[in-house]
Amino acid sequence: MVTSRDVARVAGVSQSTVSYVMSGRRSISAETRKRVLDAIEQLTYQPNAGARALASQRTQVIGLVVPFGPGADTAGLLPFIETIASCARAEDHDVLLVTTDEGAAGLTRLAGRALCDAIVLMDIEADDARIPVAAALNVPVILIGVPDDSAGLHCVDMDFALAGTVAVDEVAALGHDRVVLIGHAADVIERDINFVRRFQRGAAAAARRHGIGYSVVAPVPPGAAGARDAVERALDGGGRPGVVVPNSQAVAPVLHALVERGVVPSRDVSLIGLCTDAAAEATTPAVTNVSLEPRDVSRRAMEILFRLLDRDGEPPARLVELIPPRLTRRDTTPPVP
Amino acid sequence: MVTSRDVARVAGVSQSTVSYVMSGRRSISAETRKRVLDAIEQLTYQPNAGARALASQRTQVIGLVVPFGPGADTAGLLPFIETIASCARAEDHDVLLVTTDEGAAGLTRLAGRALCDAIVLMDIEADDARIPVAAALNVPVILIGVPDDSAGLHCVDMDFALAGTVAVDEVAALGHDRVVLIGHAADVIERDINFVRRFQRGAAAAARRHGIGYSVVAPVPPGAAGARDAVERALDGGGRPGVVVPNSQAVAPVLHALVERGVVPSRDVSLIGLCTDAAAEATTPAVTNVSLEPRDVSRRAMEILFRLLDRDGEPPARLVELIPPRLTRRDTTPPVP
DNA sequence: CTGTTAGCGCCTTCAG
DNA sequence: CTGAAGGCGCTAACAG
Numbered sequence: 001m002v003t004s005r006d007v008a009r010v011a012g013v014s015q016s017t018v019s020y021v022m023s024g025r026r027s028i029s030a031e032t033r034k035r036v037l038d039a040i041e042q043l044t045y046q047p048n049a050g051a052r053a054l055a056s057q058r059t060q061v062i063g064l065v066v067p068f069g070p071g072a073d074t075a076g077l078l079p080f081i082e083t084i085a086s087c088a089r090a091e092d093h094d095v096l097l098v099t100t101d102e103g104a105a106g107l108t109r110l111a112g113r114a115l116c117d118a119i120v121l122m123d124i125e126a127d128d129a130r131i132p133v134a135a136a137l138n139v140p141v142i143l144i145g146v147p148d149d150s151a152g153l154h155c156v157d158m159d160f161a162l163a164g165t166v167a168v169d170e171v172a173a174l175g176h177d178r179v180v181l182i183g184h185a186a187d188v189i190e191r192d193i194n195f196v197r198r199f200q201r202g203a204a205a206a207a208r209r210h211g212i213g214y215s216v217v218a219p220v221p222p223g224a225a226g227a228r229d230a231v232e233r234a235l236d237g238g239g240r241p242g243v244v245v246p247n248s249q250a251v252a253p254v255l256h257a258l259v260e261r262g263v264v265p266s267r268d269v270s271l272i273g274l275c276t277d278a279a280a281e282a283t284t285p286a287v288t289n290v291s292l293e294p295r296d297v298s299r300r301a302m303e304i305l306f307r308l309l310d311r312d313g314e315p316p317a318r319l320v321e322l323i324p325p326r327l328t329r330r331d332t333t334p335p336v337p
Numbered sequence: 338m339v340t341s342r343d344v345a346r347v348a349g350v351s352q353s354t355v356s357y358v359m360s361g362r363r364s365i366s367a368e369t370r371k372r373v374l375d376a377i378e379q380l381t382y383q384p385n386a387g388a389r390a391l392a393s394q395r396t397q398v399i400g401l402v403v404p405f406g407p408g409a410d411t412a413g414l415l416p417f418i419e420t421i422a423s424c425a426r427a428e429d430h431d432v433l434l435v436t437t438d439e440g441a442a443g444l445t446r447l448a449g450r451a452l453c454d455a456i457v458l459m460d461i462e463a464d465d466a467r468i469p470v471a472a473a474l475n476v477p478v479i480l481i482g483v484p485d486d487s488a489g490l491h492c493v494d495m496d497f498a499l500a501g502t503v504a505v506d507e508v509a510a511l512g513h514d515r516v517v518l519i520g521h522a523a524d525v526i527e528r529d530i531n532f533v534r535r536f537q538r539g540a541a542a543a544a545r546r547h548g549i550g551y552s553v554v555a556p557v558p559p560g561a562a563g564a565r566d567a568v569e570r571a572l573d574g575g576g577r578p579g580v581v582v583p584n585s586q587a588v589a590p591v592l593h594a595l596v597e598r599g600v601v602p603s604r605d606v607s608l609i610g611l612c613t614d615a616a617a618e619a620t621t622p623a624v625t626n627v628s629l630e631p632r633d634v635s636r637r638a639m640e641i642l643f644r645l646l647d648r649d650g651e652p653p654a655r656l657v658e659l660i661p662p663r664l665t666r667r668d669t670t671p672p673v674p
Numbered sequence: 675c676t677g678t679t680a681g682c683g684c685c686t687t688c689a690g
Numbered sequence: 691c692t693g694a695a696g697g698c699g700c701t702a703a704c705a706g
Contacts, residue, residue, distance in 0.1 A: 003700085014676070020676090025702085032676080044445075046446070046450045048451050048698085050698085053386070053390075054699080057701095068418075085405065094452065098431070099423065099426070102426070113383045114386055224621040252620075284561040354692065354693080356684065357685090365691075391683080391699065392698055393685055393698085
């Protein structure tokens with residue numbers, strides 16, 4: 001292993017000068033700097049992360065707590081992780097992965113052992129036992145998701161209420177006289193991730209405003225059978241409803257269940273999914289969707305987190321930030337009149 | 338921050354005794370041990386990771402290099418990451434995420450800065466520029482994927498050749514007189530991940546052995562149009578072919594393209610996908626599949642990696658290990674006669 | 675502008 | 691069975 005002392009010897013300077021050249025926290029003559037940088041290059045020196053962390057109290061690591069394990073909404077997770085990793089690297093940080101099944105213990109471990117400088121916490125439940133623990137840590141924490149009480153922690157999430165509004169606005173604009181939400185599986189509802197409620201609230205309010213019918217079919221068991229049954233109930237009211245599916249997992253099954261019954265989306269019904277663009281384009285026909293923009297959410301979360309890490313950069317005053325969704329018209333809705 | 342000296346003071350012992358109680362590398366009287374453990378509990382002491390790494394030359398971190406970024410096979414990635422994280426935690430290690438787009442630089446950073454004790458490298462190309470770099474590092478490396486030349490590194494992968502064999506064996510057992518492979522997108526073939534070749538080799542050999550027809554439709558552009566076109570060509574030969582789709586992304590589109598044409602899987606053709614069980618169950622109807630067992634592969638990889646980390650535990654003599662696939666019969670093939 | 679020095683918190687050898 | 695002491699490699703005062 002090559003240390004900064006080796007570099008110092010080769011460059012003919014003191015070890016601390018090497019340190020200062022790397023950190024830039026002191027002015028160094030051009031000539032000395034060059035000698036040091038040359039020595040660094042020649043020896044392919046890299047600073048030891050543990051030693052640096054010990055001395056500086058900075059690990060340059062972001063802890064990321066992701067929902068793995070049973071019952072996790074594992075589907076759209078990758079774009080989050082990917083964006084978070086890339087934002088971290090852009091600020092010269094690395095990402096340490098911790099899984100949700102460690103619970104609050106994972107958080108205290110991250111902070112207590114000084115494994116990271118800041119934490120991103122995903123998969124937040126409405127009444128999440130980890131929130132008070134997270135709030136008491138001595139490192140900044142950002143939540144992706146909005147709990148009932150964030151205990152003073154900053155949160156970023158998609159704007160599910162607005163997503164509901166946007167979806168129902170579109171249904172109304174397409175001239176339907178009623179909208180049916182085909183909702184979530186029972187376990188998701190029970191876990192009480194509050195986006196379910198938030199979406200429905202936005203959708204219901206929009207329906208009321210437009211004066212169109214509003215109903216919810218839920219819970220929807222996962223798989224083809226559950227979707228078939230839900231579609232059956234959704235079409236029960238007759239007419240030409242707008243069908244909104246605020247559940248990524250259910251979009252494809254519902255679509256297939258409709259097609260199976262000979263119901264042609266865009267002609268007989270309108271179908272709008274709440275899912276990623278990738279998922280919306282993967283089905284046949286491609287589904288008109290309200291997108292969850294995981295990348296925007298993650299990017300914003302990291303922005304706030306790094307502001308929290310800088311003592312000078314003031315963090316945003318607003319504790320909760322909601323990222324607006326985007327509607328993309330595809331093949332399961334007719335053109336807007 | 339509470340340190341081991343604080344614990345020592347409270348317990349009335351020396352700091353080194355605290356260290357020995359935690360590591361167990363020295364026999365400690367029952368009474369002393371209890372006093373120390375009580376103090377640890379009382380103060381909720383946790384050892385500082387940086388200090389420990391500096392002193393012990395062990396970070397208790399596994400570096401995981403995952404294929405994010407453009408053109409990555411992002412689909413079935415999560416089970417790998419999840420399993421690797423869980424195996425790491427089971428051995429009291431954490432996982433540091435590095436993305437493929439850092440290339441070889443990511444590897445030298447992980448090792449050079451002593452950010453981790455060992456590295457898992459995924460998404461290996463046949464002629465991968467990172468292999469020689471990885472082989473020269475001073476930390477153990479395990480490859481998930483098999484390059485042409487592993488430079489002495491241990492590799493684990495799915496047995497794609499056997500997967501091809503198993504799929505075609507099933508097609509033959511179902512009485513089809515020809516099998517059609519609906520292959521990969523052009524970019525995957527060009528990237529030269531060698532599983533494409535391996536699968537086709539196994540499939541072709543099996544077809545020859547059974548004396549049935551064998552043809553490949555490739556490249557297949559992503560999306561519904563590409564699938565429709567591929568299905569058209571696949572059915573061109575007439576009769577009642579067995580269709581094998583060794584491309585997770587294409588399984589659903591191909592299925593839908595078949596249904597669209599009024600071809601009923603299991604009655605008119607047999608359809609076998611190469612994909613995860615989750616993906617196979619997500620379509621309607623559920624697809625008979627040969628599963629890639631990412632969990633088995635990851636588990637085995639971590640097993641080898643930790644053996645490589647133990648100086649006493651001898652690593653397996655065999656450098657390349659292939660995990661056998663598993664065939665699950667679902668709704669797109671008839672019952673085996 | 676540069677060098678010297680005192681830790682950061684823990685592991686581990688050497689003494690007892 | 692336990693303590694004392696040195697050092698892991700780096701940062702950041704303090705002293706010129």
